[in-house]
Amino acid sequence: MKRILTIQDISCFGKCSLTVALPLLSSMGIETVILPSAVLSTHTLFKGFTWKDLSDQLKPITDHWKQEGITFDAIYTGYLGTEEEIDTVINIIETFRNENTLVFVDPAMGDNGKLYPAFNEHYAKKNADLCAVADIADPNITEAAYLTGLPYKETYSEEYVKELLLALAKIGTKTPILTGVSLTDGKTGAMGYNAEKKEFFHYQNDRVPKAYHGTGDIFSSVLAGAFVLGIDRTNALKVAADYTALTIAETLKDPKNPWYGVNFEATIPWLVEELKKLK
Ligand code: PXL
Numbered sequence: 001m002k003r004i005l006t007i008q009d010i011s012c013f014g015k016c017s018l019t020v021a022l023p024l025l026s027s028m029g030i031e032t033v034i035l036p037s038a039v040l041s042t043h044t045l046f047k048g049f050t051w052k053d054l055s056d057q058l059k060p061i062t063d064h065w066k067q068e069g070i071t072f073d074a075i076y077t078g079y080l081g082t083e084e085e086i087d088t089v090i091n092i093i094e095t096f097r098n099e100n101t102l103v104f105v106d107p108a109m110g111d112n113g114k115l116y117p118a119f120n121e122h123y124a125k126k127n128a129d130l131c132a133v134a135d136i137a138d139p140n141i142t143e144a145a146y147l148t149g150l151p152y153k154e155t156y157s158e159e160y161v162k163e164l165l166l167a168l169a170k171i172g173t174k175t176p177i178l179t180g181v182s183l184t185d186g187k188t189g190a191m192g193y194n195a196e197k198k199e200f201f202h203y204q205n206d207r208v209p210k211a212y213h214g215t216g217d218i219f220s221s222v223l224a225g226a227f228v229l230g231i232d233r234t235n236a237l238k239v240a241a242d243y244t245a246l247t248i249a250e251t252l253k254d255p256k257n258p259w260y261g262v263n264f265e266a267t268i269p270w271l272v273e274e275l276k277k278l279k
Helices: 018-027 055-067 084-095 119-132 142-146 159-169 215-228 233-253 264-278
Strands: 001-012 031-040 051-054 074-077 102-105 175-181 185-194 199-206
Touching: 001 018, 001 084, 001 215, 018 031, 018 215, 018 264, 031 055, 055 084, 055 185, 074 084, 074 215, 084 119, 102 215, 119 142, 119 159, 142 159, 142 175, 159 185, 175 199, 175 215, 185 233, 199 233, 215 233, 215 264, 233 264
Parallel strands: 001 031, 001 074, 074 102
Antiparallel strands: 031 051, 175 185, 185 199
């Protein structure tokens, strides 16, 4: 069985970060080791959330794992918290990485042209150091603009998407993948760039007309899991994008659909079946 380490916060309530990554990766048949970067009462779109930074725990926990000889096939990072924490996480990656380890970075820090409430531009720039050591990084357009210093655009052409991808590759990411890319009306998806082979690739599906919090984490978890399972990049993008779209559609069907996240629990059986076809 493959083993992945995922480093991100626990938002106790709110269906994002570790509370979606752990169940999704486990249901994909991957042993999932978690390293919580912080504990919050809810995600930061709720008012009055509590936040306990766990930066000082990362080193002692990972030192213990090292002593135990624990290794990982992949390391997947998500929402972190502070600039110092990003440095600690880079150290952890360097300590545990070997030539076969997949390093997947989701530089979760903003959306729709804005940073999440807990972050500023300096933190955003610092994330470029983490993306520099990534095999794969999957920012959305907002995050890519902050990472690269290129302007954020609401409406854009394929050229702009490619420009962002090339700038991300320049930072050092081997295969940047931009999420939330819409190249045709009514469609959305992702476009990637393999810097070594100089190849662009993309997948688009029908846009479900509602934005939900936590869908970036769902997409990243399934995408990271698919790569860990050795699924090729086209099918990895397809399963992650289709699962996310299906989950949003399923959530909209629920008369009591939660504003703060999606009903990913209801669509896990689809994901499990789909993976059987791809493995
Ligand atoms: O879904 C990204 C995310 C993760 N963790 C926390 C967040 C957010 C987005 O706002 O607030 C704590």
